[in-house]
Amino acid sequence: MPTGVGVAVVGAVSLVGEALIEVLEERAFPLGELHLLDAGEGVGHTVPYKGRNLRVSAADRFDFARVQLVFLVGASALVSECHVAASAAGCRIVDLSGSISVERQPCLVPEVNGALLDSSPDRLAVASPLPASVALALALAPVRHQLGLVGVTVTACLPVSSRGAAGVKELARQTSELLNARPLEPRVFGRQMAFNLLAQAEEVDPHGHGAQERRLVDELRQLLQNPELAVAVTFIQAPVFFGESLVVSLRCSLDVDVQALSAALEAAPGVEVVGGDDYPTAVGDAVGQDVIYVGRVRCGIGDPRQVNLWIVSDNVRKGAALNAVQSGELLIKDYL
Amino acid sequence: MPTGVGVAVVGAVSLVGEALIEVLEERAFPLGELHLLDAGEGVGHTVPYKGRNLRVSAADRFDFARVQLVFLVGASALVSECHVAASAAGCRIVDLSGSISVERQPCLVPEVNGALLDSSPDRLAVASPLPASVALALALAPVRHQLGLVGVTVTACLPVSSRGAAGVKELARQTSELLNARPLEPRVFGRQMAFNLLAQAEEVDPHGHGAQERRLVDELRQLLQNPELAVAVTFIQAPVFFGESLVVSLRCSLDVDVQALSAALEAAPGVEVVGGDDYPTAVGDAVGQDVIYVGRVRCGIGDPRQVNLWIVSDNVRKGAALNAVQSGELLIKDYL
Numbered sequence: 170m171p172t173g174v175g176v177a178v179v180g181a182v183s184l185v186g187e188a189l190i191e192v193l194e195e196r197a198f199p200l201g202e203l204h205l206l207d208a209g210e211g212v213g214h215t216v217p218y219k220g221r222n223l224r225v226s227a228a229d230r231f232d233f234a235r236v237q238l239v240f241l242v243g244a245s246a247l248v249s250e251c252h253v254a255a256s257a258a259g260c261r262i263v264d265l266s267g268s269i270s271v272e273r274q275p276c277l278v279p280e281v282n283g284a285l286l287d288s289s290p291d292r293l294a295v296a297s298p299l300p301a302s303v304a305l306a307l308a309l310a311p312v313r314h315q316l317g318l319v320g321v322t323v324t325a326c327l328p329v330s331s332r333g334a335a336g337v338k339e340l341a342r343q344t345s346e347l348l349n350a351r352p353l354e355p356r357v358f359g360r361q362m363a364f365n366l367l368a369q370a371e372e373v374d375p376h377g378h379g380a381q382e383r384r385l386v387d388e389l390r391q392l393l394q395n396p397e398l399a400v401a402v403t404f405i406q407a408p409v410f411f412g413e414s415l416v417v418s419l420r421c422s423l424d425v426d427v428q429a430l431s432a433a434l435e436a437a438p439g440v441e442v443v444g445g446d447d448y449p450t451a452v453g454d455a456v457g458q459d460v461i462y463v464g465r466v467r468c469g470i471g472d473p474r475q476v477n478l479w480i481v482s483d484n485v486r487k488g489a490a491l492n493a494v495q496s497g498e499l500l501i502k503d504y505l
Numbered sequence: 506m507p508t509g510v511g512v513a514v515v516g517a518v519s520l521v522g523e524a525l526i527e528v529l530e531e532r533a534f535p536l537g538e539l540h541l542l543d544a545g546e547g548v549g550h551t552v553p554y555k556g557r558n559l560r561v562s563a564a565d566r567f568d569f570a571r572v573q574l575v576f577l578v579g580a581s582a583l584v585s586e587c588h589v590a591a592s593a594a595g596c597r598i599v600d601l602s603g604s605i606s607v608e609r610q611p612c613l614v615p616e617v618n619g620a621l622l623d624s625s626p627d628r629l630a631v632a633s634p635l636p637a638s639v640a641l642a643l644a645l646a647p648v649r650h651q652l653g654l655v656g657v658t659v660t661a662c663l664p665v666s667s668r669g670a671a672g673v674k675e676l677a678r679q680t681s682e683l684l685n686a687r688p689l690e691p692r693v694f695g696r697q698m699a700f701n702l703l704a705q706a707e708e709v710d711p712h713g714h715g716a717q718e719r720r721l722v723d724e725l726r727q728l729l730q731n732p733e734l735a736v737a738v739t740f741i742q743a744p745v746f747f748g749e750s751l752v753v754s755l756r757c758s759l760d761v762d763v764q765a766l767s768a769a770l771e772a773a774p775g776v777e778v779v780g781g782d783d784y785p786t787a788v789g790d791a792v793g794q795d796v797i798y799v800g801r802v803r804c805g806i807g808d809p810r811q812v813n814l815w816i817v818s819d820n821v822r823k824g825a826a827l828n829a830v831q832s833g834e835l836l837i838k839d840y841l
Contacts, residue, residue, distance in 0.1 A: 348681060364745050366745060368801050372782075373801075378803065402806075448705060470712075470722050
C-alpha cells in the first residue's frame with residue numbers, strides 16, 4: 170500500500186496553482202510526493218510548502234507515471250499536452266482548464282454531484298468548473314426542485330484576479346496612475362480598468378459570446394441536471410482585486426416562499442446566508458473562505474415566480490483551488 | 506409676450522443641480538430669470554452661469570409665482586414642499602425626485618414619449634425618471650415591437666456619483682486609504698466601497714426591494730407602455746466615479762434577428778451602438794455625452810428569443826440633467 174498519493178500540479182506558478190498548494194497543505198490530504206510543474210518563466214520558481222521551498226520543474230519533461238493524481242491549472246497548449254500525457258500514464262486528473270466539453274469530461278462540485286464518482290468508480294478525469302459555476306451550483310442545486318427552476322439569468326462580476334497576478338498588478342498600477350494624475354497605460358485589459366466596468370471579461374466569438382459564458386451554460390445545465398435550463402449569462406470585469414460577485418435572477422414554475430427558500434439555502438453545504446438588514450460582499454465576507462455567501466434573497470416585485478439572489482465567492486480559493494482539491498480527494502478515495 | 510421663461514432649480518447645490526444649470530447654459534433654452542434654490546448649507550453658495558456667479562437662495566422663502574418652470578432635484582422634504590408651493594403658484598414642474606407615483610405624475614423621456622404633451626397640452630408636471638429608466642427606455646422603446654418584448658432583467662451598476670458629491674469623495678478617500686495601507690473608515694456607504702461591489706445601492710424594504718428598484722419597474726412599464734412587462738431589477742453599487750453600466754437580458758416572444766436589432770438601435774434617437782470587436786464603457790464613452798451607448802448586442806446562447814445588451818450612460822448628465830431640461834423644453838414650448 171502506498172504511503173500517500175503522488176500529486177503533480179501543472180500551472181503551479183499562478184494564483185490558482187499557489188492557492189491549490191496552500192489548500193493541499195491545510196487539508197488532511199494523503200499526499201505523497203508533490204511535483205510542481207510549469208513552463209517558460211515559471212520553471213525554477215520556488216513555492217513554499219510545509220516549511221520547505223519546492224522548486225517548479227518543466228512540465229513537458231515530466232514523467233507522469235511518477236504520480237497518481239494531476240491538477241491541470243490554466244488553459245494553455247501546455248495543459249492540453251499534459252492532459253494527454255497524464256491520461257496515457259493512467260493518472261487521475263482534475264482539470265481546471267475548461268478545454269474539454271462537459272460531455273466528454275463531466276464537471277464536479279463535490280457538495281453537489283460528488284455521487285457521480287460512486288456511480289462511475291472507474292472515472293479517471295473530472296473537470297473543476299468555473300468559479301461562477303461552482304457558486305451557482307452550490308446555491309441552486311439544493312433548491313431547484315423547491316423552485317421549479319426554469320431559467321437563470323446571471324451577471325457575473327469578475328475581479329481582476331480572474332486574469333491572474335497580471336490582472337491584480339494592472340488594477341493597482343492603473344489606480345495609482347489615476348490618483349496621481351499620471352497618464353494611463355492600459356496593458357492587460359486594453360483600456361481603463363480602474364474606476365470602470367468592462368462589458369466583457371474576454372474576447373468574444375462572432376455570435377458575441379465569450380468562451381467562459383458558453384462554458385458556464387454547459388456546466389450549469391450539467392450540474393443542475395437540466396439540459397433544458399434557460400441560461401442568460403454576462404461576464405463583466407470589475408475593478409475588484411479578489412472575489413466574484415454574482416447577480417442572479419431566477420424564473421420558477423412554482424410560487425416561491427422566501428422564508429422556506431432561505432431556510433433551504435442555510436441548510437445547503439458550502440453556503441452561508443446573510444439576511445436581515447445585512448448583505449455579504451466579496452471583499453468583506455467571501456475572500457479567503459471555504460463557503461460561498463448568499464444575500465438579498467427575495468422574490469420579484471409583485472412576482473412570486475421570480476427569485477433574485479446576490480452571491481459572493483472567493484474565485485481563486487473556493488471557486489477553483491478548493492473545489493479542485495475536494496474533487497481530487499473524491500477521485501483518490503478508493504485508491505488508498 | 507415674456508422675454509424668456511423664469512426658471513427655478515430646487516436642489517441646485519448637487520451634482521445633478523449643477524449639471525442641470527450647465528445644460529441650461531449650453532442649450533438654446535429660452536431662459537429669463539434663473540433662481541437657484543436649496544436649503545441648509547447650500548444656501549449662500551454660488552454657481553457659475555454665463556460668466557456670472559449666481560447665489561443660491563433659501564427655497565423655503567422663495568415665491569414660486571416669480572417663475573414659470575421649476576426643476577426639483579433630489580428627494581427630500583424640501584423638494585416635496587416646493588412641489589406643493591410651485592403647483593399652487595401654477596408653475597410647470599419637472600420633478601426628478603421620484604417621490605410621486607407614475608400614475609399621478611407621468612414620467613417623460615422626450616425621445617420616447619414626448620408626444621405625451623401633445624395629447625395632454627394642459628399638463629403642468631412631469632417626472633424625469635431614474636437614469637437607468639431613461640437609458641433602458643431609450644434603448645428598448647424603439648425595438649420592443651420588433652422583439653415582442655415580454656421580460657427585462659437588469660443589473661444596474663451605479664457609480665458612487667449616484668450618491669452625490671459625498672459618494673465621489675468617499676470612493677476617492679477609501680481608495681487612497683487602502684493604497685496607502687491606512688485604516689479604512691467607511692462613512693457614506695457603511696462598508697468598503699473601494700475595490701468592492703455592494704449588493705444594493707440603498708436601504709431595502711421588508712420584501713428586500715430598494716425604492717429605486719420599485720421605481721424603475723413602474724417607470725419602465727409606463728415608458729414602454731406595457732403594464733404587464735416582467736421586470737427583474739437589481740441595483741448594485743460599483744467603485745466607479747461617474748457613469749452607469751446596465752447589464753440587460755430580454756425575453757422575447759419573437760425570434761430575434763441580431764442584425765436587424767442592431768440597425769434599429771442605431772436608428773434610435775439618443776442611442777449609439779458600438780459593435781464589432783469593440784464595446785463601450787461608462788468612463789471611456791458615456792461620461793459627458795448626450796447619448797447612451799449600447800454594446801454586446803447578442804442573442805442568447807442557442808436561444809433566439811433571448812437578447813442581451815450592455816448599456817452605459819452618464820447618470821448625472823444624460824440620465825438626469827439633460828433629460829430634465831429636454832422635458833422642460835417640451836413643457837414650455839406652447840408657453841412662449
